[in-house]
Structures are given as structure tokens and as C-alpha cells.
Amino acid sequence: MSAIETWGEMVRVEHAQSDRMRGERPTDHWTRYAAGFKADPRRQGDALVEALRSRLVPGETLLDVGAGGGRLALPLALTCSAVTAVEPSPSMCSVLRETALEYHIDNVSVVEAAWPEASVERADVVLCSHVVYVIENIEPFVRKMHGHARRLVLAVVFQSPPQSQLYALWERVHGEKRHGLPSLPQFLPVLEELGIRPEVTELEPQAPMTFDSFEAAQDSIARRIYVNPGTPAMTRLQCVLQESLRQRDGGWQIEGAQPSRPCIVAWETASG
Numbered sequence: 001m002s003a004i005e006t007w008g009e010m011v012r013v014e015h016a017q018s019d020r021m022r023g024e025r026p027t028d029h030w031t032r033y034a035a036g037f038k039a040d041p042r043r044q045g046d047a048l049v050e051a052l053r054s055r056l057v058p059g060e061t062l063l064d065v066g067a068g069g070g071r072l073a074l075p076l077a078l079t080c081s082a083v084t085a086v087e088p089s090p091s092m093c094s095v096l097r098e099t100a101l102e103y104h105i106d107n108v109s110v111v112e113a114a115w116p117e118a119s120v121e122r123a124d125v126v127l128c129s130h131v132v133y134v135i136e137n138i139e140p141f142v143r144k145m146h147g148h149a150r151r152l153v154l155a156v157v158f159q160s161p162p163q164s165q166l167y168a169l170w171e172r173v174h175g176e177k178r179h180g181l182p183s184l185p186q187f188l189p190v191l192e193e194l195g196i197r198p199e200v201t202e203l204e205p206q207a208p209m210t211f212d213s214f215e216a217a218q219d220s221i222a223r224r225i226y227v228n229p230g231t232p233a234m235t236r237l238q239c240v241l242q243e244s245l246r247q248r249d250g251g252w253q254i255e256g257a258q259p260s261r262p263c264i265v266a267w268e269t270a271s272g
Contacts, residue, residue: 003189004139010182011136017179021226041074041103047204048129049075051264052154056080056125063123063148065115066131070096070108076127077108084123088114115141122148129156130262133181138190146196146269155198155265159184163224165208165257169244170225173236184263191265198267205259210251217245217252 001009043049049072056062059081064073067085069092077083077100085108087093093112100108111118115128116137126149135141145153161180170178184200191198211217218241227233245252 003186003193007138007182007186007190008136010180010186011134011138014179014181015134015136017176018226021174023226039069039071039074039099041070041078041099041105043075046075048072048156048262051201051203052076052127052156053079055152055154055264055266060124060151063120063126065126065128065145067096067110068092068129070099072127072129073108074099074103074105077105081107083108084111084120085109086111086113086115086118086120088112115144120148122150124150125152125154127154127156130158130162132157132187133162133183139194142190142194142196146194146267149269151269153267153269155187156262157184157187157265159202159261159263160258162260165254165260166221166225168256169221169237169240169254172240173225173227173233184265187265191267196267198265201264201266203262203264205261207259208253208257210249210253211245212251214241214245214252217241217254221254 052072053076056076056079058079062073062076062080062083064076064083064085067073067087068089070085073083073085073096085096087096087110090112093110096108096110100106111120113119115131126145128145132138132141132155145155161183164180167178167180188198188200209220211220218238221241222228222234222237225237227237244255246255
């Protein structure tokens with residue numbers, strides 16, 4: 001099986017397991033989470049923003065694929081002449097537009113569409129942060145990114161699957177192994193099959209998930225592993241969390257959870 005086929009199979013298997021546990025998929029998955037993605041575009045000390053900004057030439061145009069609530073698109077718009085934010089979630093688009101208006105950033109245009117269907121102009125740089133994990137048909141997705149970048153593509157990808165801190169809890173609550181989404185170790189062979197030779201930059205690891213209270217941890221984790229209130233699975237989760245959650249650094253963390261390390265995967269397109 002090729003790297004591209006392996007990637008697609010991993011996404012299909014994970015999605016099938018998630019659908020079985022969750023039931024019907026919501027129309028907009030991000031409705032309950034979108035507000036949490038709002039951030040001050042002029043914030044200081046954001047290592048990812050600074051690492052991305054260092055790769056931009058002031059005045060360039062940027063295309064952000066899967067821009068979410070604008071956590072990257074808006075601060076980078078302060079360096080770019082124009083940013084096009086492509087995002088399929090209505091709730092995320094709403095947060096992005098509201099934040100841009102609040103902070104008087106007027107050089108960002110929002111295209112409310114999924115990347116494969118989006119009709120947008122090319123840009124100097126194409127950015128795609130923490131999106132590729134769930135893309136089953138990865139080849140045309142990446143080829144479109146490559147073709148829309150005049151100079152550079154920047155993909156931000158974790159070294160391990162984004163929800164892997166919860167896998168041990170999933171197994172104890174649901175009684176089966178959690179199938180993981182593909183991440184950096186699978187992404188690099190995909191790029192190699194596409195004839196792309198990227199430069200990979202490791203960033204500082206992100207601390208494990210931290211919650212303000214035991215109750216907040218239970219609520220968040222239950223949503224993430226598809227456990228509904230009043231079910232036997234919730235009873236099992238409550239028992240597991242009594243053993244697995246520890247107070248640390250002013251919050252609650254999952255015992256044994258490892259930090260997540262993001263990487264910037266960059267390649268030049270030479271297609272200007």
C-alpha cells in the first residue's frame with residue numbers, strides 16, 4: 001500500500017469508529033468550540049505565529065486553508081498585504097469576522113467553503129495549520145495547496161495525532177483500541193510520493209491538556225471521546241477520571257499525558 005493509500009485508509013478507519021461511537025455527525029462540528037479559538041491578533045509570545053511570520057516577506061499575500069477562527073490568519077495579516085481565509089465552518093467564520101472587526105483588521109477576506117471546493121486566487125504563500133489529519137483524499141488536497149502558492153507552502157502538523165492524549169482513556173471507557181489519525185510520520189511519505197522535498201522545523205512542545213476543574217475536564221473529555229450524559233459509558237468515564245486526573249500547575253491534567261510537538265513543514269513551489 002502506498003503512503004497516499006495508507007493515509008486515506010487511516011482516516012477512513014478513524015472516521016468510521018468515531019461515527020459509530022458518536023452517532024450522526026453534527027452539521028457544524030465546531031459550533032460548541034468556535035468561541036475558544038478567538039485570540040488577540042496583536043498578542044505577543046505566540047511561538048507559532050512568530051515562526052510563521054519569520055517565513056513571510058512583508059507585503060506578500062497569504063492563503064490560509066482551514067483558517068478556523070483566525071488565530072493565525074489575523075496576526076499574519078498584520079505582515080501581509082492581503083489574506084484569504086478559507087474555512088467551511090460557519091461558526092468559525094463568524095468568530096473570524098467578529099475578531100477582524102473588533103481589532104480593525106480589514107485586509108482579510110473570508111471564503112466560507114471547504115478547500116477542495118473553494119474558488120480562490122493564488123497567493124504568494126499558502127498556509128494550512130492542523131487540518132490535514134482528517135483529509136481522506138490527501139493527494140488533490142496537497143496538490144491544490146502547492147498549485148495555489150507562488151512561492152511557499154507552510155503546513156503545521158503535530159508529530160503525533162492531535163487527540164492522542166486521550167487514547168488511553170478511550171480504550172478504558174469504550175473497551176476497544178482507538179484508531180489514530182495520520183500525522184507527521186505519515187505526512188512526510190505522502191509528500192515524497194508527490195515529489196515534494198520539504199524542510200521540517202520542530203517547535204517547542206505544547207503542554208498536555210489542562211482543565212480549570214475536575215468538572216470541566218470531565219465535560220471536555222466526554223465530548224471529545226463521544227460519551228453522553230446518563231449512559232453506562234459516562235459512569236465508566238467518571239470512574240476512570242477519578243484515577244487518571246491529577247492537579248498540577250494550577251489545573252487538572254491526565255496522568256501520563258505527553259506534550260504535543262507541532263512542526264512546520266515548508267516547501268518552495270517555484271511556481272511564480
